[in-house]
Amino acid sequence: MTHILLIDDERKLTGPLQSAFEREGYQVTVAHDGHAGLSLALVSKPDVIVLDVMMPGLDGWQVCQAIRERSSVPIIMLTALDESVDRIKGLEMGADDYLVKPFNVRELVARVKALFRRIRLTHEELDAQQQSNGQARKPVPLQFGNLSIDERRHEVRLDDHPLRLRPQEYELLLFFARHRGITISRDTIFDRVWEGSEANNNRTVDVHVRWL
Structure with a gap:
């Protein structure tokens, strides 16, 4: 089962997101701060990470940078920062996509699906x-x-x-x-x-x- 790691301190957002992804058949793990999210990212080996930028303590920029030093797992960043400089910063730090808050939950689910399409079929699926x-x-x-x-x-x-x-x-x-x-x-x-x-x-x- 495809595993999504959701890192966001907004519990009122992570609940609906987790439910939406699980309805699509994804396994979802949730972390509500950057430190816990980074640990889970390195230990649980998710297939994609949905990462909020604005978090207390270790923010999304720092988490993304730390993950990129160790892993190439796809990352979609969630941010309330709509300036182009912030978007560019996310890409330069290694994010694969971003979505500006507030957003439609269905759009995020669609973006995750699109990201998996870009990753393409796995070796076993293509052989089959x-x-x-x-x-x-x-x-x-x-x-x-x-x-x-x-x-x-x-x-x-x-x-x-x-x-x-x-x-x-x-x-x-x-x-x-x-x-x-x-x-x-x-x-x-x-x-x-x-x-x-x-x-x-x-x-x-x-x-x-x-x-x-």
């Missing part, structure tokens, strides 16, 4: 799909010098060493690999890689390209 379609032949990894991208395993290797990439970094690299030698606008890149996100397209693309 290939078998059901009669596809016995496995796809050959894309090779670019000493860099290889294995779409079946969702894995990138450099000099035969695995690289730890966040979902958008992987999708961006794969998009570039599939369109090498072609000039593509930022808007097109954003629409293909950040489906459904409200992030500023130019700055979002620039930040992630800089990471790569």
